[in-house]
Amino acid sequence: MTLLQDRTAVVTGAGGGIGRGHALLLAAHGARVVVNDIDAARAAAVVAEIAAAGGQAVADGQSIAARAGAEALIAHAVRAFGGIDILVNNAGNLRDRSFLKMTDEEFDAVWLVHVKGTFWCAQAAALQMQRQGRGGVIINTTSGSHFGNFGQSNYAAAKGAIASMTYTWAIELARLGIRVNAIGPVAATQMTHGLMSAVDGKAPEQLWLPERNAPLVVYLACDEAANVSGQVFGVGGERLAHMVQPHYGKTLTREGGWTVEAIRECFQREMPAEFGSLGILGKPYPFHGGVLPPPASE
Ligand SMILES: NC(=O)c1ccc[n+]([C@@H]2O[C@H](COP(=O)([O-])OP(=O)(O)OC[C@H]3O[C@@H](n4cnc5c(N)ncnc54)[C@H](O)[C@@H]3O)[C@@H](O)[C@H]2O)c1
Numbered sequence: 015m016t017l018l019q020d021r022t023a024v025v026t027g028a029g030g031g032i033g034r035g036h037a038l039l040l041a042a043h044g045a046r047v048v049v050n051d052i053d054a055a056r057a058a059a060v061v062a063e064i065a066a067a068g069g070q071a072v073a074d075g076q077s078i079a080a081r082a083g084a085e086a087l088i089a090h091a092v093r094a095f096g097g098i099d100i101l102v103n104n105a106g107n108l109r110d111r112s113f114l115k116m117t118d119e120e121f122d123a124v125w126l127v128h129v130k131g132t133f134w135c136a137q138a139a140a141l142q143m144q145r146q147g148r149g150g151v152i153i154n155t156t157s158g159s160h161f162g163n164f165g166q167s168n169y170a171a172a173k174g175a176i177a178s179m180t181y182t183w184a185i186e187l188a189r190l191g192i193r194v195n196a197i198g199p200v201a202a203t204q205m206t207h208g209l210m211s212a213v214d215g216k217a218p219e220q221l222w223l224p225e226r227n228a229p230l231v232v233y234l235a236c237d238e239a240a241n242v243s244g245q246v247f248g249v250g251g252e253r254l255a256h257m258v259q260p261h262y263g264k265t266l267t268r269e270g271g272w273t274v275e276a277i278r279e280c281f282q283r284e285m286p287a288e289f290g291s292l293g294i295l296g297k298p299y300p301f302h303g304g305v306l307p308p309p310a311s312e
Contacts, residue, residue, distance in 0.1 A: 017237075018236060019043075020044065020046075021046070022091055022095040023045040023100035023235065024091050024098055025048070025049060025102040026087070026102065027051055027078075027105025029056030030053075030056050030204065032228075035223075036104060037064065038063060038064060038228070039228035041069030041070065046069075046070040047064060047072075048087065048090055048094065050074040050078065051073075051074075053075075058073040078134065078135050081134045084131065085134070088138040088139050091142075103131070103176075106155065107123065109169075110166055110169070120168055125168060128172035128175075136152050136154070136179070144190050150190075152193070153197060153235065154196040154197075155199065157294075177196060180196040193234075193242065193243040195234050197247050198248045201222045202218035202223070206222075230249045230254060244259075246259070286302060
């Protein structure tokens with residue numbers, strides 16, 4: 015069963031981890047794949063794996079953390095395979111640090127690769143898809159971290175921005191036949207090394223195989239998913255979840271608008287019961303008792 019025969023796919027950050035899994039399965043489904051990674055040797059090794067399995071791929075060592083690199087990557091796909099049909103924005107990095115200690119360098123390094131890299135690659139790819147006139151597919155990579163996660167101001171902000179760009183591009187690019195979705199994967203990779211725990215005596219590497227994220231990418235890329243755009247899915251392990259788009263919840267209206275007094279009169283009665291879980295771990299709202307100043311030190 016080859017769902018992507020004669021399509022060309024670009025996967026960023028595909029020299030290892032989750033992106034490698036995407037590249038291998040896209041190729042197994044007939045796509046010609048540009049395997050991008052800033053670590054060119056690892057990208058070349060993935061190309062060799064694809065070739066050994068009878069697929070078609072080329073390696074690309076551009077950094078997507080610069081507009082010129084992103085544009086050169088898409089141009090490489092056009093040069094090697096005549097165009098681009100599928101872009102998977104997967105490249106990523108981490109610079110975790112608690113909020114009060116995070117530096118500008120740590121914030122900017124993550125923002126650049128995830129947000130600007132995704133923006134530059136998608137824009138170059140969509141412009142090429144527009145020239146080709148046959149539509150296309152963009153799949154971004156977000157994370158449940160964008161719900162909030164300790165030590166990840168930079169990464170949570172970047173992944174939230176990627177989800178927001180996904181919604182926006184789905185709205186803007188539909189007229190060109192371009193679908194835009196995102197996945198929030200989970201995998202034991204070099205990125206999460208030391209951050210995941212064993213469950214029931216099983217090591218993270220056994221539970222969270224990077225390649226288990228790839229089948230959804232193949233499905234979202236194929237024509238059967240023509241009715242799927244602007245959606246985000248949690249995937250990884252044995253899970254396939256719809257990640258619900260933020261939307262307005264309980265809404266109160268007041269003729270003439272709100273005053274502080276009117277808000278004080280009804281807020282505590284109406285709103286706190288609506289506060290759902292907070293953060294990636296889905297813990298019930300933890301602040302019903304109030305967030306109070308620390309006790310004065312003796
Ligand atoms: N592993 C998880 O549990 C998890 C969870 C949520 C989201 N994600 C996201 O999935 C994606 C893949 O993560 P992974 O776990 O496979 O990590 P990984 O570190 O194994 O893979 C990321 C790859 O991106 C490459 N890369 C980094 N900067 C680049 C650049 N400027 N240009 C080109 N390539 C670059 C790296 O060399 C690396 O090979 C990332 O976007 C990550 O944020 C991962």
